[in-house]
Amino acid sequence: MTARVAKVFSEVLGVSPEHITDETSPDNTPQWDSMAAMNLVVAIEDEFDVRLSTAEIISMRNVAIVKKVLTTKGVADA
Amino acid sequence: MSLSDPAYIGFFAVVFVLFYLLPGGTARLVLLLAASLAFYCNLAGVYVWVLLFVATTAYVGGLLLQQRVGKGSRLVFVAALLVILAPLILFKYLGFLCDAVGITLPESIALLALPVGLSFFTFAATGYLIDVNLELLEAERNPLRLALFVTFFPLVTAGPIERGGRLLPQLDLALPLASERALAGLQLIFIGLVLKVLFADTLAAPVATVFGDPESSPPLEKFVAVVFFAFDLYADFAGYSLIAIGCAKMLGIEVQPNFRQPFLSPTIPEFWRTWHMSLSFWVRDYLFLPLRAHWRRAGHKGMIGATLLSFTILGVWHGAGWQFVFYGLAFGVLAVLSLYTIRYRDRAYAALGVPQPIVRIIRAIITFIVFALVLVLFRVSYLNDALLFYRDILSIDMLNNLWVTIKSGLFHYGEPLDMPVVSAYWADWFLIAAIVAGDILVRNGYTLAKCPVSIQAIAYNVGLALIIYQWMSSSVAPPFLYYKF
Amino acid sequence: MSAADEAASPAVERSRLREWGRLVGVLLLILSPLLLAGVVLEGLAWHIGETMPVSVISTWQDGAADRIWRGGDGHSFLTYKLARVADLKPEIIALGPSRANAFKGDGFAPYTFFNAGLTAWTFDQYRRFLELITRDGYAPRALVFNMDYWMLSSGFDHYWVDRFDEKPATHVSDLLRVVAQLREDPLRLWRNLPRADHVHGLYAVLTGEGFRADGSPADKPGTPDPALPAGDETGVGTPPVVLADHIAAEQVANFEQFATLAKAKHVALIGIQLPYYEKILNGLNGNPQAGIWREFESTEWHRRFADSGVIFFDFADMPAYRDKPEYFLDSLDPDARVVSHITQQVMADPRVRALLPKAGMP
Numbered sequence: 001m002t003a004r005v006a007k008v009f010s011e012v013l014g015v016s017p018e019h020i021t022d023e024t025s026p027d028n029t030p031q032w033d034s035m036a037a038m039n040l041v042v043a044i045e046d047e048f049d050v051r052l053s054t055a056e057i058i059s060m061r062n063v064a065i066v067k068k069v070l071t072t073k074g075v076a077d078a
Numbered sequence: 079m080s081l082s083d084p085a086y087i088g089f090f091a092v093v094f095v096l097f098y099l100l101p102g103g104t105a106r107l108v109l110l111l112a113a114s115l116a117f118y119c120n121l122a123g124v125y126v127w128v129l130l131f132v133a134t135t136a137y138v139g140g141l142l143l144q145q146r147v148g149k150g151s152r153l154v155f156v157a158a159l160l161v162i163l164a165p166l167i168l169f170k171y172l173g174f175l176c177d178a179v180g181i182t183l184p185e186s187i188a189l190l191a192l193p194v195g196l197s198f199f200t201f202a203a204t205g206y207l208i209d210v211n212l213e214l215l216e217a218e219r220n221p222l223r224l225a226l227f228v229t230f231f232p233l234v235t236a237g238p239i240e241r242g243g244r245l246l247p248q249l250d251l252a253l254p255l256a257s258e259r260a261l262a263g264l265q266l267i268f269i270g271l272v273l274k275v276l277f278a279d280t281l282a283a284p285v286a287t288v289f290g291d292p293e294s295s296p297p298l299e300k301f302v303a304v305v306f307f308a309f310d311l312y313a314d315f316a317g318y319s320l321i322a323i324g325c326a327k328m329l330g331i332e333v334q335p336n337f338r339q340p341f342l343s344p345t346i347p348e349f350w351r352t353w354h355m356s357l358s359f360w361v362r363d364y365l366f367l368p369l370r371a372h373w374r375r376a377g378h379k380g381m382i383g384a385t386l387l388s389f390t391i392l393g394v395w396h397g398a399g400w401q402f403v404f405y406g407l408a409f410g411v412l413a414v415l416s417l418y419t420i421r422y423r424d425r426a427y428a429a430l431g432v433p434q435p436i437v438r439i440i441r442a443i444i445t446f447i448v449f450a451l452v453l454v455l456f457r458v459s460y461l462n463d464a465l466l467f468y469r470d471i472l473s474i475d476m477l478n479n480l481w482v483t484i485k486s487g488l489f490h491y492g493e494p495l496d497m498p499v500v501s502a503y504w505a506d507w508f509l510i511a512a513i514v515a516g517d518i519l520v521r522n523g524y525t526l527a528k529c530p531v532s533i534q535a536i537a538y539n540v541g542l543a544l545i546i547y548q549w550m551s552s553s554v555a556p557p558f559l560y561y562k563f
Numbered sequence: 564m565s566a567a568d569e570a571a572s573p574a575v576e577r578s579r580l581r582e583w584g585r586l587v588g589v590l591l592l593i594l595s596p597l598l599l600a601g602v603v604l605e606g607l608a609w610h611i612g613e614t615m616p617v618s619v620i621s622t623w624q625d626g627a628a629d630r631i632w633r634g635g636d637g638h639s640f641l642t643y644k645l646a647r648v649a650d651l652k653p654e655i656i657a658l659g660p661s662r663a664n665a666f667k668g669d670g671f672a673p674y675t676f677f678n679a680g681l682t683a684w685t686f687d688q689y690r691r692f693l694e695l696i697t698r699d700g701y702a703p704r705a706l707v708f709n710m711d712y713w714m715l716s717s718g719f720d721h722y723w724v725d726r727f728d729e730k731p732a733t734h735v736s737d738l739l740r741v742v743a744q745l746r747e748d749p750l751r752l753w754r755n756l757p758r759a760d761h762v763h764g765l766y767a768v769l770t771g772e773g774f775r776a777d778g779s780p781a782d783k784p785g786t787p788d789p790a791l792p793a794g795d796e797t798g799v800g801t802p803p804v805v806l807a808d809h810i811a812a813e814q815v816a817n818f819e820q821f822a823t824l825a826k827a828k829h830v831a832l833i834g835i836q837l838p839y840y841e842k843i844l845n846g847l848n849g850n851p852q853a854g855i856w857r858e859f860e861s862t863e864w865h866r867r868f869a870d871s872g873v874i875f876f877d878f879a880d881m882p883a884y885r886d887k888p889e890y891f892l893d894s895l896d897p898d899a900r901v902v903s904h905i906t907q908q909v910m911a912d913p914r915v916r917a918l919l920p921k922a923g924m925p
Contacts, residue, residue, distance in 0.1 A: 027359075033347065034366065035381065035417055038374045057371035058363065059212050098583075254579060257586040264590075531593075539597045547742065554736040 001077050005067055008047050012039050025062035048075050079120065081232065081321045082274045084549050089117070090325055094260075097329055102252030107222050110251070110329070114231040118194075121235065125193035128165050133228035135162045136203040140210045140217035140224070155211045162207060166200045169193060174398035195235040197395055201360055203228050206242035208364050215243045223249045232325040236318055238336040238356035245331070253330040265527055266324030268538060273317030275545050277509055281310035284503040285457075292463045297470040298479030302500055304467065307457055308450040309510050312341065315354070339517040341449075344441035346409065346416045349449060361392045385417075386410040396456065401464065405455040412448060608741045611756070612763025614734055617646040620763060624776045625650060627761065631781050633773030634764025636740065639728035640774070641692075644679045647778060648696050653677040655919075657778075658692060659709030660684045660723075660803075662837050664780050665899045666707065670906030673921055674704065678778030684723035684803070686714055686817035691727070693824055702828045705919060707909075710834030710868075710875060712859035713803045715818065717811035722802050740765055792840040792891040799846030799853070804895070808854040810864070822871040831918045832873045833909060838881045838901060840894040874914050878905050 003017075009024070010017040013031040026032045032040070041057050044050075044066065050073045052060075060066045071077065079086045093113045100106050119126045139158030143151055167175075169192050176183050206227070209215040218224040227245050228234075253259075288295045288303035295303070319336035326333045340353035350358045366388040373380030386407065393406015427437045451468065458464045470476060483500060519525075526534060591598070608614040613634050615623070620643065624630045632643065648656065654674040657666035663680030683692050689708060696703070713719060744752050744765060755768050767773030775781045800806055825832045839847075847856040858864055860877070868875040881901070884890045890901050897905075909915055910922040 026362075033417075034362070034370065034385065037367070038370050038381065041371065041374055052371075054368050054371045055212050057374075058367045059214050061363070098579075254575070255582045255586070257582045257589065260586050261589060535593050535596075538593055542594065542597055543600065550735045550739055554733065554739060 001067060001070060001075060004047065005044075005063065005070070008043050009040065009063065012036055012043050020063060022064035022067070023062060044070070048073075050075065079117075081235070081318055081325075082271055089113075094328055097251075098255040102254075103250065104222070106251040107226060107249065110231075111222055111226050111229065114226065114229040114234065117231040118229060118234060122194045125191075128169070128193045128196065129199060129229055129234070130225075132162060132165060132200055132203050133225045136206055136228055137218070137221050137224045139207050141219070143207065143210045144217035151211065155207070158207055159204065162204055163200065165193070166196055169196055171394075171398045198237045198239055199228050199234055201239050201357070201395075202233075202237075202242075205239070205360055205364060209242055215246075218242070218246055230326070230331075232322040233333065236315070236322070237354075238319055238322065238334055239360050240333055240356065244334065248331045251330065256330075259330065260328050262527070263324040263326075263328030266320045266327060268324075268541060269526065270317040270320030270322075270324060271545050272541050273313040273320065273513075275317075275548050276541070277513065278310050278314035278317060279548070280509060281306050281313065281506055284506070285310055289457055289459070289463075292458070292466045295470075296479055297473055297476035298483060299498075299500055300467050300470050301476060302503070304450045304454055304471065305510070306503070306506065308341075308446070308453055309513055311453070311456075312337070313513060339521045341446050341514065342442050342517055342521055343445055344438055345420065346412045346445060346448065349445055350409070350413070353449075357395065358392065361388050361395075365391055381417075382414050385414050389413060401455045401458065401461050404461075405452060408452045408455070412452070604738065604741065608738055611741070611752075611759045611765055611768045613741050613765045614737045615763065617643045617731065618649075621646040621650045623763065628776060629761050631762045631767050631771075631773040631775060632764045633767035634737070635732050635766075636736070637766065639682075639726050641682055641727055641729060642731050643774070644677075644682045644778060645692075645695055647776075648677055648679065649699075649701075651675065651677050652701050654704045655707060656696075656703045656705075657707045658683055658689060662709045662711070662896055663707075665897065665902035666906065667779055667899065667903065668777050670903055670910060671707075671919075671922065674919060676777060680778065681780070683727060684714075685720040685727075686814060686821045687720055688723065688727045690817065690821040690824055691729075693821070693828065693830065695729070697828050697830075702830050705831040705833055706825065707833045707835065710836055710873070711803070712836065712856050712879075713805050715810040715814040715859065716805045716807045716855055717814065719803070719805065719811075719814060720817070744769070789888045791893045792888040793842055793894070795893040797843070797894050799843060799850065804843060804846075806850070806852045806855070808852070810855055810858045819871055822873055826872050833876070833915065834868065834873045835876045835905065835909065836879045837905065838878050838884055838891075838897045840888070840891045841885045842894050844880055844885060874912070876905075876909055876912075 006017040006020040009015070009020045013029065013036055015029070015031055024032070026037065041052060041060075045052055048070060050070070052069070052073075056069050060069055079089070093109070096109055097106055100109055115126060115129075118129055122129075135158065139154075139162065142154050143158065146154055168187075169190055172187065173183060206215070206218075206224075210217045218227070223246060226249055227240075227242060230240075230245070233240060285303050285307045288299055289307070292300065316337040323333045323335065334356060336354060336356050338352040338355065340349055343349040343352050366384055369384035369387060370380065373384060376383075387410075389410030390403060390406040393402045393404070393409065396402050396405065432440075451471070454464050454467045455461075458467070526537065529537075605614070612620060612623070612632065615634075620632050620634075624632055624647070633640075635643075653676055655671045655676045656679050657663045657676070658679045660683070661681050663678065663682075666676075666678050666680065668676035668678075679692070683689050689706075693706065751769060752765075755771075758768050758771065762768050762771065762773065764773055772780070772782050797804060822832060847853045850856070860879075865875060865877070884897065884901050890898055892898055910919065916922065
């Protein structure tokens with residue numbers, strides 16, 4: 001899953017996948033601005049075929065939390 | 079007492095010493111809580127009950143939400159939010175809301191004063207409740223810890239607005255005295271005092287003159303006052319925040335920074351990521367993101383709507399009045415414009431062959447001027463005055479004034495300037511230059527702490543001497559002129 | 564180990580003390596220039612007597628006859644004069660504005676004397692002064708005070724409210740004065756510093772002028788300006804030389820309260836209207852707007868003053884001096900010779916002799 005998440009992030013944010021870590025967040029990544037944030041959500045929903053609730057979206061403040069949320073939604077850790 | 083008063087410094091020194099004489103844990107918790115409540119009582123008297131009410135609501139609400147999470151806690155959440163926001167709405171917005179709708183309030187309610195720091199600690203407490211509801215945070219079981227989170231005296235009057243997740247874990251308060259940390263905190267307090275007592279108070283004088291009587295000021299004076307006010311507010315607020323952060327640091331508590339050289343920002347959105355960061359990140363995380371998420375499939379309309387609404391609320395947070403609505407809305411519009419046009423502007427600069435550093439400088443200057451102009455709404459006594467400012471500054475007269483000033487200043491040619499504020503306060507431009515230079519140095523890693531110790535020592539001695547002199551001067555009445563009889 | 568044990572272990576204790584030591588040590592070291600400057604400033608301010616409390620000044624001034632003091636910002640010398648009176652407990656006190664300055668002790672010998680001039684301007688201030696000096700049971704035998712017509716004009720007391728200040732000067736304001744002098748003209752202070760062994764107070768150290776031990780002013784020697792009495796800024800219509808149609812009832816009430824208090828404390832009241840230069844007299848006599856002057860000069864009112872227990876002397880118009888500028892410092896202040904002459908006359912008056920029989924005896 002980590003690789004797929006990194007791919008989505010890298011495509012939406014225009015950052016190379018090696019720079020995407022668990023700590024990546026809007027506070028330390030200038031490309032993750034308000035415009036990109038929702039593009040990320042839509043891209044993740046489309047990539048993993050899930051529907052995220054508002055609460056889940058707000059909580060996804062860094063990559064680590066994104067992966068945690070996806071896990072709880074049943075996405076396999078492949 | 080404000081954080082820049084000598085009385086507060088004395089109070090803090092006592093609390094600091096007692097803190098490290100006490101063993102870690104509950105004893106220190108009680109000390110800080112008692113100090114915070116005493117501090118707030120001294121500041122706002124009977125309104126300490128409002129502070130306690132908000133803290134209690136946060137504590138009880140948090141526990142209730144924790145219990146009911148997943149089991150239809152929506153009702154509890156909305157109820158808790160309403161209760162915790164009730165004092166803010168009552169004390170701050172009720173008058174404005176009723177005026178807007180045409181209702182007259184009974185005098186006893188209309189004349190209620192605003193409890194100090196209400197907007198700040200209410201947002202801190204509200205953020206905590208939202209985090210618990212989103213399961214980002216475990217509810218705090220220890221009432222003393224939660225009470226301290228809401229009432230912590232360095233932060234209670236003017237922030238930074240902290241998150242429960244960042245502050246509560248630090249309230250073990252078990253760290254022993256570390257002289258390094260204490261000295262680092264003192265450095266921050268020193269810089270904060272320099273900014274607030276020396277810079278801000280000096281820059282404030284010409285601002286009051288012009289904003290107090292806008293009709294009689296020529297356009298250039300208005301412009302000067304607008305620029306001075308932006309720097310005055312920055313020095314005042316950033317200084318105050320540094321004192322708060324420094325005090326917390328001395329007690330072993332790390333608090334997030336509130337300003338990150340905002341006037342170096344190249345765009346309005348970037349500006350709001352560096353100015354009053356604790357507030358703008360709060361609005362981003364608790365208002366903008368939920369709205370955005372809700373409207374994520376609405377494309378651009380969703381983006382624009384969320385941005386405008388969030389910024390408007392950010393504006394209104396600052397005060398109850400139409401000028402604050404416009405203040406927020408203006409930034410919202412500007413942010414949207416900036417986001418949607420940045421690509422074209424980048425291409426334009428590239429096409430013109432302007433080197434990147436110059437682009438950055440131009441952008442920073444434009445962003446600053448835009449901010450300073452919108453800030454006029456924040457400062458004027460009447461909305462109409464703002465229009466006077468805009469009309470004058472963006473007029474031909476302004477260019478004329480500028481030309482006359484340049485002639486007189488550079489070439490000593492022409493009639494004497496009829497702009498008392500411009501002439502009298504020309505020296506203050508050095509202060510502004512110092513602030514900008516300081517910010518550029520800090521942005522590039524050259525902080526005071528990195529200077530050689532001898533330079534630092536000179537800075538501390540001279541700075542403190544000036545601060546103490548300023549404190550002494552403001553405590554005595556103006557001097558008497560000798561009479562002979 | 565439990566947290567409490569851990570906290571109390573000797574190693575932890577030592578490191579705690581070490582951290583405290585380091586913190587305090589670094590602060591003292593880095594801020595030593597500032598602390599040193601502070602010590603020097605306080606030392607200097609104390610050396611010139613500017614930060615000394617008035618009680619300390621008073622004791623110091625008793626130490627030798629030539630000691631002079633004048634400090635503060637000059638708006639009120641009340642606390643200083645009160646401290647002197649408390650120390651000296653004089654038998655006769657001269658009280659009033661600058662017009663009382665010229666009274667000297669020789670004229671009142673062998674009674675002990677203190678000049679509380681430049682201290683009080685109005686009857687309610689006179690009353691308050693008397694209250695303050697008689698708080699602890701002491702009372703002078705007699706109070707010689709300026710009694711000028713204008714003191715009975717309506718609203719007169721409002722002009723002088725800030726000149727009668729019971730609050731002692733704060734240490735901060737005293738220090739700031741010294742700092743201001745160091746900023747403006749440190750060399751002047753440096754040059755005059757040797758004076759500080761017998762002169763205290765910033766103003767006195769800088770100028771050599773101040774109050775002597777007996778309360779009278781020690782002004783710079785020099786010939787008074789002969790053009791001043793005729794050409795000074797004072798004039799009829801300018802306070803204190805106010806114009807009014809009548810004596811004001813509320814000021815008479817203040818006067819009566821003052822007289823009643825003096826009676827209760829067994830203090831004889833001797834009120835004197837000292838001479839005016841002819842510029843003032845000509846402006847008042849025959850002036851249709853100076854009704855208050857006519858009333859004050861009338862026998863009817865003089866009798867009322869006497870009935871209240873005040874021995875009143877009206878020397879406003881002295882033919883021997885009125886047109887001679889050499890006898891006046893300015894149009895309102897007759898010089899020491901004139902006042903000495905007046906004092907002789909007053910002390911020789913039978914009413915005064917009855918109260919102060921030893922006057923004139925060696």
